[in-house]
Amino acid sequence: MSIRIGIYGYGNLGKGVELAIGQNSDMTLVGVFTRRDPSSVKTLTGAPVYHVDDAIKMKNDIDVMILCGGSATDLPHQTPELSQYFNVIDSFDTHAKIPVHVENVDKVCKESGKITIVSVGWDPGLFSLARIYAGAVLPNGSDYTFWGRGVSQGHSDAIRRIEGVKNAKQYTVPVPSTLERVRKGENPTLTTREKHTRECYVVAYDGADKERIEKEIKTMPNYFADYDTTVHFISEEELIRDHGGIPHGGVVIRNGKTGMGQMNNHTIEFSLKLDSNPEFTSSVLVCYARAAYRLGKEGVSGCKTVFDIPPVYLSPLDRNELMATLL
Amino acid sequence: MSIRIGIYGYGNLGKGVELAIGQNSDMTLVGVFTRRDPSSVKTLTGAPVYHVDDAIKMKNDIDVMILCGGSATDLPHQTPELSQYFNVIDSFDTHAKIPVHVENVDKVCKESGKITIVSVGWDPGLFSLARIYAGAVLPNGSDYTFWGRGVSQGHSDAIRRIEGVKNAKQYTVPVPSTLERVRKGENPTLTTREKHTRECYVVAYDGADKERIEKEIKTMPNYFADYDTTVHFISEEELIRDHGGIPHGGVVIRNGKTGMGQMNNHTIEFSLKLDSNPEFTSSVLVCYARAAYRLGKEGVSGCKTVFDIPPVYLSPLDRNELMATLL
Numbered sequence: 001m002s003i004r005i006g007i008y009g010y011g012n013l014g015k016g017v018e019l020a021i022g023q024n025s026d027m028t029l030v031g032v033f034t035r036r037d038p039s040s041v042k043t044l045t046g047a048p049v050y051h052v053d054d055a056i057k058m059k060n061d062i063d064v065m066i067l068c069g070g071s072a073t074d075l076p077h078q079t080p081e082l083s084q085y086f087n088v089i090d091s092f093d094t095h096a097k098i099p100v101h102v103e104n105v106d107k108v109c110k111e112s113g114k115i116t117i118v119s120v121g122w123d124p125g126l127f128s129l130a131r132i133y134a135g136a137v138l139p140n141g142s143d144y145t146f147w148g149r150g151v152s153q154g155h156s157d158a159i160r161r162i163e164g165v166k167n168a169k170q171y172t173v174p175v176p177s178t179l180e181r182v183r184k185g186e187n188p189t190l191t192t193r194e195k196h197t198r199e200c201y202v203v204a205y206d207g208a209d210k211e212r213i214e215k216e217i218k219t220m221p222n223y224f225a226d227y228d229t230t231v232h233f234i235s236e237e238e239l240i241r242d243h244g245g246i247p248h249g250g251v252v253i254r255n256g257k258t259g260m261g262q263m264n265n266h267t268i269e270f271s272l273k274l275d276s277n278p279e280f281t282s283s284v285l286v287c288y289a290r291a292a293y294r295l296g297k298e299g300v301s302g303c304k305t306v307f308d309i310p311p312v313y314l315s316p317l318d319r320n321e322l323m324a325t326l327l
Numbered sequence: 328m329s330i331r332i333g334i335y336g337y338g339n340l341g342k343g344v345e346l347a348i349g350q351n352s353d354m355t356l357v358g359v360f361t362r363r364d365p366s367s368v369k370t371l372t373g374a375p376v377y378h379v380d381d382a383i384k385m386k387n388d389i390d391v392m393i394l395c396g397g398s399a400t401d402l403p404h405q406t407p408e409l410s411q412y413f414n415v416i417d418s419f420d421t422h423a424k425i426p427v428h429v430e431n432v433d434k435v436c437k438e439s440g441k442i443t444i445v446s447v448g449w450d451p452g453l454f455s456l457a458r459i460y461a462g463a464v465l466p467n468g469s470d471y472t473f474w475g476r477g478v479s480q481g482h483s484d485a486i487r488r489i490e491g492v493k494n495a496k497q498y499t500v501p502v503p504s505t506l507e508r509v510r511k512g513e514n515p516t517l518t519t520r521e522k523h524t525r526e527c528y529v530v531a532y533d534g535a536d537k538e539r540i541e542k543e544i545k546t547m548p549n550y551f552a553d554y555d556t557t558v559h560f561i562s563e564e565e566l567i568r569d570h571g572g573i574p575h576g577g578v579v580i581r582n583g584k585t586g587m588g589q590m591n592n593h594t595i596e597f598s599l600k601l602d603s604n605p606e607f608t609s610s611v612l613v614c615y616a617r618a619a620y621r622l623g624k625e626g627v628s629g630c631k632t633v634f635d636i637p638p639v640y641l642s643p644l645d646r647n648e649l650m651a652t653l654l
Contacts, residue, residue, distance in 0.1 A: 023466045098650055098651070098654050126595075132638045133641065136614040139350045140350050258350070259603060263602075264606055266610075267598075269599075272594070275593060287463040306654075307637065307638050311460060312634040316466070323425055323429060326459050327425050327451045
């Protein structure tokens with residue numbers, strides 16, 4: 001029997017989930033739920049569109065609801081709300097608030113008997129897994145997470161809010177020499193500036209004061225002031241042609257020592273190179289939806305994270321096939 | 328309460344486990360079990376040594392027995408045998424025979440109520456995890472496993488069996504240009520020869536026919552004939568000085584496509600660079616011993632693999648701390 005999926009929120013992430021479901025033959029997309037007028041929304045695959053107010057009525061038609069809203073304002077209330085009626089997957093990524101989010105959702109799930117897996121994606125998500133496995137294997141060591149080269153939506157938005165800026169794209173870039181030091185097994189203590197640089201591609205309005213814009217970007221607290229930032233003014237055509245995608249990626253590295261006198265060094269590295277950040281994140285959400293469905297069938301309930309899920313639940317292959325082919 | 332560990336078999340792997348336990352403050356080494364005369368064995372840390380025949384008498388003193396024997400002749404009978412009395416960890420690495428091994432051990436565990444985790448290490452083990460996660464996230468893709476640069480014990484032994492060879496060390500090396508193609512997102516079909524080369528460092532006896540030795544190595548079926556193999560004759564001093572270690576490592580790469588028309592490519596890469604293969608493998612065994620202990624306490628029994636174990640069970644940190652710091 002096919003796993004029946006609902007998509008709640010239809011932006012880049014929701015579209016990615018829609019396409020990812022098409023790659024998994026054990027899943028069916030029941031529909032997309034939107035806050036907009038459903039008749040105004042056309043899905044990529046022709047999947048039906050419903051208003052979010054109609055979601056609860058369809059609770060018996062959907063095995064897992066994948067939430068595709070934002071972490072700032074949507075998920076903190078949507079995930080607990082919907083966990084009353086559905087097994088839920090979300091990509092809540094405000095790292096500092098995860099424990100509270102888990103606690104809030106867990107209370108609801110314990111009452112409803114549903115299973116919800118939160119903070120699914122690549123960071124939090126696959127990068128978190130890299131950190132927990134590597135840390136457990138090499139307790140005497142340090143880990144490092146680098147993001148990029150990739151587009152930061154938040155930083156791009158911050159530039160766009162500056163007066164005189166028409167459009168902008170910001171790339172977060174790991175510092176190659178630092179990455180090299182970590183890969184060689186050094187365990188340096190690193191400042192923010194030593195880890196990443198920020199590259200900005202900015203389209204200014206005609207007649208805007210570019211010198212002022214560049215200064216405002218480079219001195220912006222939290223976003224840019226602590227980094228070596230470069231600003232390139234380009235035309236709107238160039239922005240669309242050369243910076244239209246949403247690539248991202250990064251790397252988690254752990255160095256650790258073992259043996260007599262801790263003489264042997266080991267390096268564990270996990271890296272991602274992604275043409276489309278939202279499509280990759282969606283692909284992670286979809287395989288955790290499979291896990292939620294299967295665990296739910298076994299009677300498991302509560303709020304879970306990627307740390308709680310045995311890998312065997314993620315794959316469409318059955319356990320015997322996995323042992324024979326991938327172990 | 329400390330997790331009480333026993334080590335069964337005391338070669339390189341057993342010594343690695345002994346040292347790894349010292350890095351984990353929630354564990355105590357009860358003792359080492361050997362087939363040799365215990366009075367003839369000195370442990371690295373002064374841990375007590377017992378004869379294997381005395382293991383069963385100590386079943387109430389040991390929470391998890393870590394088996395450090397070989398996959399060819401030891402583990403196929405030791406793991407089921409000891410799973411009658413102990414929670415067990417083994418590193419059974421004959422990939423083709425894993426399903427049968429799991430089945431044999433599971434029968435015993437179901438009767439004894441013990442939990443045994445088999446095929447723990449890095450391949451099978453962490454590399455298997457890289458394959459299952461990456462495959463679940465990117466169903467439309469291919470994965471590649473490369474081993475090395477590292478010492479293959481089996482291939483070194485095969486060279487040593489040749490007449491006129493005093494000593495030898497063999498390195499398995501991934502072909503850099505092939506690795507580059509895969510990293511760039513190509514999905515090539517690769518022959519054995521295209522993936523790895525074999526580098527041999529050979530100490531010949533005085534007067535031995537080096538030409539014949541080199542030819543025998545390069546034409547040896549299964550071991551070398553299908554590879555581009557280089558043979559270097561060196562002195563015993565050089566072998567000891569430059570090739571005394573047991574380094575290894577490798578990389579698992581999966582490329583997959585997503586999106587409309589499968590236009591976006593994603594690359595997931597997991598790599599290891601290890602100064603000591605047995606010490607790293609031991610470190611993996613030890614954190615899975617923690618998982619076996621905890622799952623056993625919860626009443627879980629049966630034969631498990633790394634695919635079945637939720638990552639949260641591997642870390643010494645508790646779940647709340649993990650969510651707050653690593654997720």
